[in-house]
Amino acid sequence: MTAPPLVTIDGVTRRFGAVTALDAVSLTLEAGVTGLLGPNGAGKTTLIRALATVEPPDAGSIHVLGDEATGPLAARTRVRRVIGYLPQELAFPRGMTAFTFLDYIAVLKEWSDTAARHAEVRRVLDxxxxxxxxxxxxxxxxxxxxxxxxxxQAFIGDPDLLILDEPTTGLDPERRASLRAVLSARGAVGAVLLSTHQTEDVAALCERVVVLAEGRVRFDGTVSDFVGAAAGSVWLADREVPGAAVSWRTGTGRIRSIGGHPGPDAVPAEPSVEDAYLLMVGRRAADRVAVAA
Structure with a gap:
């Protein structure tokens, strides 16, 4: 008998005035690491905040381990006990040490036994x-x-569901690799939803990728299927491929183009997660990546 999904998101819609941030989004999450990709304004943070019970949607429902994250306070409280949430930005109370900050969060998460709580804080610090x-x-x-x-603070209590918004921002390569090992281990026993602009993290860590654009799910499947969809659409040539979503000169001196209409001098290149993403969401994402670079 197949176990039910850990998370069920059904028809979630969220509007801000005339802007529809989420448009009837439906997803399920099971054990494993899922990457959530999408351009700025795609609805990623809105979806994460709804899943973390921070901000309810206008329509639709979210269930986590059978409890309704969009339901009454008692149900939302039960959901909060089984999730760990990292927002994009987190404010720290003034004057606290690293230990006292995590101890404070553990108290909020109902760790009443002082010895057990302090042991958990030391575990998480390590x-x-x-x-x-x-x-x-x-x-x-x-x-x-x-x-x-x-x-x-998101790891306290080994939650069944980790919800992480841009977790690798500001981390050096060594720490990013260390975090990947931690998240991989968590994905073996629970669900991890990783919202990121770092496509290399998705390639290195995730089994599944979901792409949001304009509030809708544009792709939901394995990373290998996602990358495979870009096969035959990535080119290396001496000049830009006409009609490409984006092109740039590589370290070898050749120009890499995503999409477009290649000439006789163009040779196909092995696609990456970033290539597949740029091909799927089009010029808008390509412009954003070019500005960021």
Whole structure:
């Protein structure tokens, strides 16, 4: 008998005035790491906030382990007990140390036994490579260390569902690799939803990818199927391919083009997650990537 999904998102719609941020989005999440991609304004953060019970949708429902995240307070409270949530930005109370901040979050998560709570805080500090900075004031931590501390609060209690909004922002390559190992381990026993603009994290970590654009699901499937959809649409040539979504000169001196109408000098290239993403969401995303670069 097949186990029911950990998360069911059914027809979720959210509007802000005349703007429809989410348009009847339906998804299920099971154990594993799912990457959530989409351009700015696609609805990713709105979906994550609804899933984390921060902001209810205008229509539709969300169930986490059988409890309704869009339901009454008692149901939402039960959902909050089984999730870990990292927003894009997290404010830290003034004057706290790394240890006291996580201890404070653990109290909010109903860890009443002091010894057990402190042991959990020390475990999480080690998990995010901050065990040696437990007594440091948060204000003295580097930007990357504060981001790791923010990640740590989401890991308290080994939640069944981790909801992470841009978790690798500000992390160096070593810490990003360490985080991938942690999330991979969590994905073996629970669900991880990873919203990111870092397509290399999706390629390295996720089994599944969901692409949102203009509030709708444009793709939902395996990463290999997503990348495979771009096969035959990525080119290397001495000049830009006419009609390409985006082109750039690589370190070899050849020009890589995504989409378009290749000439006789163009040779097909192995597509990446980023190539597939740019091909799917089109010129709008390509312009954003070019500006960011």
């Amino acid at each position: 998990l995010v490579d901050l065990g040696g900075r437990a007594s440091a004031r948060v204000r003295t931590l580097s930007g990357g260390q504060r981001r790791r501390l923010a990640l740590g």
